Amino acid sequence: MATKVNLVVDQGSTFQTSVTFNDENGNTINFSTYSGAAQMRKHFTSSNSVSFSVNMTSNGVIALGLTANQTANLTSGRYVYDLEVTDSSNLISRLIEGIVTVTPNVTR
DSSP: OOEEOOEEEETTSOEEEEEEOBOTTSOBOOOTTOEEEEEEESSTTOSOOEEOEEEEOTTSEEEEEEOHHHHHTSOSEEEEEEEEEEOTTOOEEEEEEEEEEEEOOSOO
16 A cells, blocks of 8 residues: 655745655665656546656665756646556555645746
């Protein structure tokens, strides 16, 4: 089951966040052999999406990012997103899901 993490993205700004994952014993998970993909959409059935950059580390940290150019092109409002990881045996797991709130910018 995916962890719920809601995000706030400032329109027109670079966005970066990270989440640390531990196993059932409290040890960080080594993601160095995994690949990850994360997208946000206006709603689950939307055909248009925006892809996050995904950085995975050996110390359990997964970082998500959007460029200032990407966020400038977003309409303010509410979106949905998730993060899926694929291990070396091609097993896909959804680790995070939630709501993204894009706040409008004034300075352009």
